[in-house]
Amino acid sequence: MTQPTDSLTRAEDSAPMPDLPPPPPLHISAQTALFLDFDGTLVDIADHPDDVVVARSLPGLIEMLSHRLEGKLALVSGRSLDALEAMLGPIDVAMAGSHGGEFRPAGSREIHPLADPLPDAVVAELSSFAEANGGMLVEPKPFSVAVHYRRHPDAKAGLLDCAASIAEDRGLKMKHGKQVVELVMPGSDKGSAVSKFMEREEFSGTVPLFVGDDVTDEDAFNAVTRFGGEGVLVGPMRQTAARWRLPDVGAVHDWLSSALGGEARK
Numbered sequence: 001m002t003q004p005t006d007s008l009t010r011a012e013d014s015a016p017m018p019d020l021p022p023p024p025p026l027h028i029s030a031q032t033a034l035f036l037d038f039d040g041t042l043v044d045i046a047d048h049p050d051d052v053v054v055a056r057s058l059p060g061l062i063e064m065l066s067h068r069l070e071g072k073l074a075l076v077s078g079r080s081l082d083a084l085e086a087m088l089g090p091i092d093v094a095m096a097g098s099h100g101g102e103f104r105p106a107g108s109r110e111i112h113p114l115a116d117p118l119p120d121a122v123v124a125e126l127s128s129f130a131e132a133n134g135g136m137l138v139e140p141k142p143f144s145v146a147v148h149y150r151r152h153p154d155a156k157a158g159l160l161d162c163a164a165s166i167a168e169d170r171g172l173k174m175k176h177g178k179q180v181v182e183l184v185m186p187g188s189d190k191g192s193a194v195s196k197f198m199e200r201e202e203f204s205g206t207v208p209l210f211v212g213d214d215v216t217d218e219d220a221f222n223a224v225t226r227f228g229g230e231g232v233l234v235g236p237m238r239q240t241a242a243r244w245r246l247p248d249v250g251a252v253h254d255w256l257s258s259a260l261g262g263e264a265r266k
């Protein structure tokens with residue numbers, strides 16, 4: 001079922017749903033393509049975006065999986081590609097950042113924009129609001145801007161109103177993730193990023209899996225379903241287009257590592 005990512009309805013407000021089963025073991029074959037979200041999927045959520053703890057084994061695990069999948073693996077994140085590389089180091093895997101605004105195939109350092117850059121004035125408008133409301137954290141990215149209200153829960157409603165009004169005035173899309181409100185250029189979402197990868201030769205003929213935790217991952221769950229694949233929701237059950245569910249980041253690491261057998265621990 002489709003859930004708009006720019007909806008003001010948060011997943012946790014939804015009615016209880018029947019649970020989803022855990023995914024079958026990850027099988028590496030010529031038909032397997034794997035798309036991985038970052039925050040809340042590969043790393044636990046932290047109070048501040050810079051405070052996430054990246055498991056020492058994670059960059060190697062991602063690279064090894066990408067190698068075994070012959071490049072048919074991509075990270076698809078709301079973070080900028082620079083931020084992802086700052087967390088993971090310079091790993092050679094395909095990546096899409098800024099909710100699909102930035103796109104980089106494996107084996108390349110060249111970033112392809114999938115959207116127009118966000119006007120500076122949008123960042124300035126949101127920054128003034130954030131400053132006037134307790135100094136909320138503003139995270140500008142090349143094709144989007146995020147304002148985090150995790151430390152300012154009372155400012156949530158005002159922030160949503162402010163962002164919705166800027167989005168309407170300027171024809172932008174609003175996304176409401178985990179304690180974060182983001183404005184993105186139209187056309188950049190995780191579903192578009194997945195579709196862009198699937199158009200590439202190395203992904204041709206594959207059955208894609210997308211693993212993600214947040215409402216902003218629903219576009220990607222819908223996209224992989226259109227390509228005959230399935231989504232894996234990470235975290236508590238909620239309304240979702242995913243087919244499977246893993247309870248937490250640790251379970252994701254175990255599921256990914258199992259596909260590599262003993263190789264994952266080298």
Ligand SMILES: O=P(O)(O)OC[C@H]1O[C@H](O[C@H]2O[C@H](CO)[C@@H](O)[C@H](O)[C@H]2O)[C@H](O)[C@@H](O)[C@@H]1O
Nearest residue numbers: 038039045046047048049077078079178179180
């Ligand atoms: O698509 P993702 O890779 O899941 O990125 C989504 C957003 O993640 C980051 O914010 C979230 O994680 C932070 C660290 O755990 C947390 O403090 C924040 O409340 C979360 O919303 C990142 O800062 C955003 O830019 C991403 O869009």
